[in-house]
Amino acid sequence: DSGVTQTPKHLITATGQRVTLRCSPRSGDLSVYWYQQSLDQGLQFLIQYYNGEERAKGNILERFSAQQFPDLHSELNLSSLELGDSALYFCASSGLLSGGPGDEQFFGPGTRLTVL
Amino acid sequence: AQSVTQLDSQVPVFEEAPVELRCNYSSSVSVYLFWYVQYPNQGLQLLLKYLSGSTLVESINGFEAEFNKSQTSFHLRKPSVHISDTAEYFCAVSPQGGSEKLVFGKGTKLTVNP
Numbered sequence: 001d002s003g004v005t006q007t008p009k010h011l012i013t014a015t016g017q018r019v020t021l022r023c024s025p026r027s028g029d030l031s032v033y034w035y036q037q038s039l040d041q042g043l044q045f046l047i048q049y050y051n052g053e054e055r056a057k058g059n060i061l062e063r064f065s066a067q068q069f070p071d072l073h074s075e076l077n078l079s080s081l082e083l084g085d086s087a088l089y090f091c092a093s094s095g096l097l098s099g100g101p102g103d104e105q106f107f108g109p110g111t112r113l114t115v116l
Numbered sequence: 117a118q119s120v121t122q123l124d125s126q127v128p129v130f131e132e133a134p135v136e137l138r139c140n141y142s143s144s145v146s147v148y149l150f151w152y153v154q155y156p157n158q159g160l161q162l163l164l165k166y167l168s169g170s171t172l173v174e175s176i177n178g179f180e181a182e183f184n185k186s187q188t189s190f191h192l193r194k195p196s197v198h199i200s201d202t203a204e205y206f207c208a209v210s211p212q213g214g215s216e217k218l219v220f221g222k223g224t225k226l227t228v229n230p
Contacts, residue, residue: 106162
């Protein structure tokens with residue numbers, strides 16, 4: 001158990017809908033990362049938050065947004081969903097000790113999103 | 117920008133045989149290097165990492181990887197695999213001096229057969 005929790009585990013929805021994925025980082029971790037894992041694109045970095053502020057952005061679509069709250073949990077919002085958004089979405093956290101580069105990222109179990 | 121190439125998408129081996137999973141990277145800046153493992157229906161777990169110092173790094177379960185700067189490689193090896201090593205292995209890099217984001221390869225599925 002990595003200490004990172006993600007809800008829900010599975011999500012099935014229809015095209016055009018909006019969903020929210022939730023992540024609770026390890027206790028004390030300040031950084032939260034979101035990754036998307038799909039068969040064709042592999043594992044791709046979406047976005048990073050550090051202590052409530054956006055720190056880095058990757059291949060995140062404009063239809064997607066995220067935020068990190070004062071209690072450090074994070075939410076990833078996906079809107080106007082398309083079939084191609086079906087994927088496993090991972091949250092990871094780091095920064096318990098130093099918060100610097102090279103810190104281990106601890107991954108949650110993921111949320112499997114299926115868009116029909 | 118960074119990119120990671122894992123040359124083999126699938127590697128089948130027999131139990132107790134040696135294995136090497138290959139990883140090459142490309143980057144305009146220095147990077148940190150990682151190997152993560154993903155067991156079926158689970159999240160990723162860090163296997164080992166190279167930040168600096170000795171180019172040979174080891175994990176607690178017998179895996180090792182060697183950083184080769186001239187060949188921009190970070191191959192993962194184990195001299196004798198077990199059935200329980202069956203999993204998908206991901207090589208990743210993180211740029212030094214910037215965001216801590218990880219750039220992953222496509223993964224190598226290691227299947228250990230009895």
